[in-house]
Amino acid sequence: MREALLLFLVVVSGTGGEICVTRAMKRVGEVKDFRPLAVLRVILRAMKLPWMWIGISMMALAFFSLLAVLSIENVSFVVPVTALNYAAGALGGKFFLGERVTPRRWAGVLIVCIGVTLVWLGKR
Amino acid sequence: MTSRAGLHFKTYCMLLIMIVFAPLGNVMLGKGMKSLGAVATWAPSELLHVASRVFMSGYIWLGVASLLTFFVAYMLILSWADFSYVQPASSVALLVVALLGYFYLGEKISPLHWAGIVVICLGVFVVGNTPPRTTEVH
Numbered sequence: 059m060r061e062a063l064l065l066f067l068v069v070v071s072g073t074g075g076e077i078c079v080t081r082a083m084k085r086v087g088e089v090k091d092f093r094p095l096a097v098l099r100v101i102l103r104a105m106k107l108p109w110m111w112i113g114i115s116m117m118a119l120a121f122f123s124l125l126a127v128l129s130i131e132n133v134s135f136v137v138p139v140t141a142l143n144y145a146a147g148a149l150g151g152k153f154f155l156g157e158r159v160t161p162r163r164w165a166g167v168l169i170v171c172i173g174v175t176l177v178w179l180g181k182r
Numbered sequence: 183m184t185s186r187a188g189l190h191f192k193t194y195c196m197l198l199i200m201i202v203f204a205p206l207g208n209v210m211l212g213k214g215m216k217s218l219g220a221v222a223t224w225a226p227s228e229l230l231h232v233a234s235r236v237f238m239s240g241y242i243w244l245g246v247a248s249l250l251t252f253f254v255a256y257m258l259i260l261s262w263a264d265f266s267y268v269q270p271a272s273s274v275a276l277l278v279v280a281l282l283g284y285f286y287l288g289e290k291i292s293p294l295h296w297a298g299i300v301v302i303c304l305g306v307f308v309v310g311n312t313p314p315r316t317t318e319v320h
Contacts, residue, residue: 092261122233124211125211125215125221125236125242126215126221128208128211128212128215128216129215129216129218129219129220129221130220130221132212132283132287132289132290133208133209133211133212133279133282133283133287133289134279134280134283134284134287134289134291134295134299135289135295136208136212137205137208137276137279137280138276138279138280138298138299138302141276141302141305141306144305144306144309148309162308163308163309165308166305166306166307166308166309166310167305167309168305169301169302169304169305169308170301170302170305170306170309171305172301172305173298173299173300173301173302173303173304173305174298174302175298176294176295176297176298176301177294177295177298177299177302178298179294179298180291180292180293180294180295180296180297180298181292181295
């Protein structure tokens, strides 16, 4: 039960964090200049946005949850299960960012979910 | 200007770095956390104590360094290669994690577990082969 909760945090908080960071970066605008000083300016501009900080906090929570679950479970179980990020990413992209998710992508997400179920059953 | 062959070589080098260092990072984090013992508490003071031990572990730092190496390679490759080209590499990385867990950490993996990992890799590969941008640029 505890590992399920921690894995949930890894997936949902990790993907949630990425969605918030995406929101912030889309507001910053497309990065076209990759000279170090220009990149630094982009980072500074991004750091002024609340979405960026919410995103970073959520990603930190996901990382520490990952560490906690790795203290209980094997990596060969934990890392494949975190592929559920793709499912969370497709849902989050669709509902929070208004992205269009192609049928092919949904099919991939479904295959990932079937695989995670098999991994979960195979652990017992 | 980079030649075509040179670009291919650069791309394969970066993909190799990604496929090696992301799994290695996760395996090192796993090894480090396993050596500390199960985190069995939610009390803030206890968690702080656990955190201090986590950051004293060499394996954790090796893991973080490996993941950072992966991340830099990932960022660099995305500056010239398409996301949909790079992303299926993640599916290979998942398989490498399982192999490292099995051979290096001696983890037990049942046939059903292996089957699940292969199916997940397939799913990630299918997800990766989709267009990277579906929204209009404003």
